[in-house]
Amino acid sequence: MTGPSVADRVSRLRTEFDRSFAEPARTVGADSVELLAIGVGGRPYALRLAQASGVHPDRPVTALPTPVPALLGVAGFAGTVVPVYDLAALLGHPIPERPRWLVLTSGTPPLALAFHQLDHHLRVPVTDVVAGSIGDGGPQAYLQGLVRLPDGNRPIVDVPATRALVHQLAGHRPDSEESS
Amino acid sequence: MGGLQGEAVVGARVTALVFHAGPLYCAFPLDEVVETMRPLQTRPLAGTPPYVRGLSILRGMPSPVVDVTHLLTGEPGEISRYVAVRAGRGVVACATGPVLGVQEVEVEPAEGPTAALSGVVSKALIAAVGRMETEPLVLLRGIRTVPDEVWEAAGSTGAAA
Numbered sequence: 001m002t003g004p005s006v007a008d009r010v011s012r013l014r015t016e017f018d019r020s021f022a023e024p025a026r027t028v029g030a031d032s033v034e035l036l037a038i039g040v041g042g043r044p045y046a047l048r049l050a051q052a053s054g055v056h057p058d059r060p061v062t063a064l065p066t067p068v069p070a071l072l073g074v075a076g077f078a079g080t081v082v083p084v085y086d087l088a089a090l091l092g093h094p095i096p097e098r099p100r101w102l103v104l105t106s107g108t109p110p111l112a113l114a115f116h117q118l119d120h121h122l123r124v125p126v127t128d129v130v131a132g133s134i135g136d137g138g139p140q141a142y143l144q145g146l147v148r149l150p151d152g153n154r155p156i157v158d159v160p161a162t163r164a165l166v167h168q169l170a171g172h173r174p175d176s177e178e179s180s
Numbered sequence: 181m182g183g184l185q186g187e188a189v190v191g192a193r194v195t196a197l198v199f200h201a202g203p204l205y206c207a208f209p210l211d212e213v214v215e216t217m218r219p220l221q222t223r224p225l226a227g228t229p230p231y232v233r234g235l236s237i238l239r240g241m242p243s244p245v246v247d248v249t250h251l252l253t254g255e256p257g258e259i260s261r262y263v264a265v266r267a268g269r270g271v272v273a274c275a276t277g278p279v280l281g282v283q284e285v286e287v288e289p290a291e292g293p294t295a296a297l298s299g300v301v302s303k304a305l306i307a308a309v310g311r312m313e314t315e316p317l318v319l320l321r322g323i324r325t326v327p328d329e330v331w332e333a334a335g336s337t338g339a340a341a
Contacts, residue, residue: 020235021215024241
């Protein structure tokens with residue numbers, strides 16, 4: 001995979017950070033939403049930061065024998081074994097490349113979603129987020145709304161919907177203890 | 181917080197942002213400091229004192245940039261950080277050497293020890309003096325040395341923006 005080197009990315013991030021001091025101060029409040037811009041199977045998506053409890057690169061994942069192609073295996077997080085699902089496979093465009101990043105989702109039961117690229121963290125006005133379902137079913141059911149960004153629109157992966165759907169895939173019946 | 185209001189009291193402990201300005205250890209009371217950053221793009225202004233580097237855009241507002249080393253020693257200093265401080269008419273970016281961090285510094289009022297520094301720095305700048313291990317430390321009071329014409333240039337730049 002070719003792309004910008006680590007040094008190039010560090011330089012770009014540093015420049016962006018320095019430039020941010022010239023921008024008018026912004027307050028974080030109910031009028032903005034924090035997102036992670038991610039690459040999944042070569043396509044751009046976003047995740048709500050509030051629905052994630054951690055992002056981890058290069059975490060060992062132990063494969064399991066499973067009939068569910070999207071289930072990559074399990075990973076350990078603070079002593080808890082967590083199932084890891086390939087987000088690209090869930091969204092209907094799997095690629096052979098192994099996802100490097102895991103996002104540990106907030107809510108119960110624990111769930112980790114694997115994706116290929118972490119693009120950046122961003123805070124956008126709520127007016128830049130278009131709510132609503134992207135589609136009626138299939139892979140679109142994992143998506144809820146999209147965010148308008150200068151480099152294009154990104155569908156937003158909805159963690160609660162994803163949790164419910166992967167548990168259906170695994171034949172798991174949720175109980176009343178579970179929450180998003 | 182030390183609560184230093186222009187003049188330090190004898191033996192006062194002040195929470196301050198400590199930095200290098202050329203050969204000097206300097207500090208601003210923390211309640212005057214807004215933030216620190218790497219140097220931003222600065223546009224020179226003709227006809228200003230040599231210690232005024234020009235104008236930078238800070239948080240969307242044109243702000244004067246003062247070379248603290250030049251102001252204190254008369255010689256331009258190596259600049260590695262801008263420290264934004266509250267001044268009378270707005271925020272001033274103070275171009276400094278490395279920022280060493282936030283520390284409690286023990287200071288004495290300026291009158292006595294400042295005599296040794298007279299001619300090197302303007303007493304109007306100094307709230308108090310202290311020390312960092314074996315080196316003297318100068319606690320600066322709010323930067324009031326930005327000429328009016330620089331503020332006016334900043335204002336007109338802001339109005340034009």
